[in-house]
Amino acid sequence: MPRKxxxxxxEIQPDTRYHSILVEQYINKIMLDGKxxxxxxxVYGALDILHEKTxxxxxxxxxxxTDNV
Numbered sequence: 001m002p003r004k005x006x007x008x009x010x011e012i013q014p015d016t017r018y019h020s021i022l023v024e025q026y027i028n029k030i031m032l033d034g035k036x037x038x039x040x041x042x043v044y045g046a047l048d049i050l051h052e053k054t055x056x057x058x059x060x061x062x063x064x065x066t067d068n069v
Contacts, residue, residue, distance in 0.1 A: 017044060018059055022066065 015024040021042060029040035051068040054061060 015040075018047075022062065023047070023059070027061075057068055 012021050012024055012028075014021050015027060018022075027036065027039045027043050030042055047062070050058045050061055
């Protein structure tokens with residue numbers, strides 16, 4: 001336990017490709033053992049496939065999917 005008290009919560013920065021906090025949260029949840037680049041490849045690859053199959057903006061589809069859940 002730290003002597004100075006609990007560590008302050010950090011603000012989540014948006015991701016670099018889509019500038020979305022939601023995408024960054026997905027990347028952080030998928031990330032294991034600090035392998036952020038691997039998690040980014042997985043999420044961005046899934047969003048690219050989503051764009052190819054639907055032809056729509058992947059962020060709107062992702063937001064709609066999270067709202068449905």
